[in-house]
Amino acid sequence: MHRYYSHKSFETTAFREKILLWSSVFTGLGSPAMWCSIHRLHHTTSDTDRDPHNPAIQGNLKTWLGFWKPIRIPKRFIQPFLKTAELQFVHQYYFAINFVFLCVLIFIDIKLAAFLYAIPAVGCFHGAQAIGVLPHIWGYRRYNTNDLSKNNWLASILALGEGWHNNHHANPGRWWQGETWWEIDPPAFMIKHFFIKKSHE
Numbered sequence: 001m002h003r004y005y006s007h008k009s010f011e012t013t014a015f016r017e018k019i020l021l022w023s024s025v026f027t028g029l030g031s032p033a034m035w036c037s038i039h040r041l042h043h044t045t046s047d048t049d050r051d052p053h054n055p056a057i058q059g060n061l062k063t064w065l066g067f068w069k070p071i072r073i074p075k076r077f078i079q080p081f082l083k084t085a086e087l088q089f090v091h092q093y094y095f096a097i098n099f100v101f102l103c104v105l106i107f108i109d110i111k112l113a114a115f116l117y118a119i120p121a122v123g124c125f126h127g128a129q130a131i132g133v134l135p136h137i138w139g140y141r142r143y144n145t146n147d148l149s150k151n152n153w154l155a156s157i158l159a160l161g162e163g164w165h166n167n168h169h170a171n172p173g174r175w176w177q178g179e180t181w182w183e184i185d186p187p188a189f190m191i192k193h194f195f196i197k198k199s200h201e
Helices: 002-006 014-025 032-045 060-065 075-082 085-092 094-108 110-136 153-158 165-170 186-195
Strands: none
Touching (some): 002 032, 002 186, 014 032, 014 094, 014 186, 032 085, 060 110, 085 094, 094 110, 110 153, 110 165
């Protein structure tokens, strides 16, 4: 949802796009259209009073737990993510899709529901929330961006490579975030070797 749908930082094949779309549905983070529109809003309003998840205003704990103030998303942010019938379907029936998937797993074996849905979803949630909080509080800055974004190694561990946040805010259109050998970036490895068709850069 982040590097492909939110930022269109690389091109992929139609089949691989379907893999990215449907795997994102079961993260428990909301429909890709909603998540990506909120993320784009965050980039345009980062660390201001209009930022949908600014920890400095809403508090670290509330931001981490997702107790944000009500968000009004302008149409221009969400419309790009509803261009295809498949994206519209996933957005409209997001909760029903997850409910059916979970019921099928429970019907087969409740352990599948735990290990193929619940535990990964909890991990995705806390990884995403770590990025919303930690790199806007402490870390180091490589770029002088117009926000408080920082590179944070702990957030990067929790979010499997997404914590090089200052690098990302300075260059949101890039499919890689790590810039040194020790800024390990597993998503960039996956994109490079399994998903990328042609880089925009």
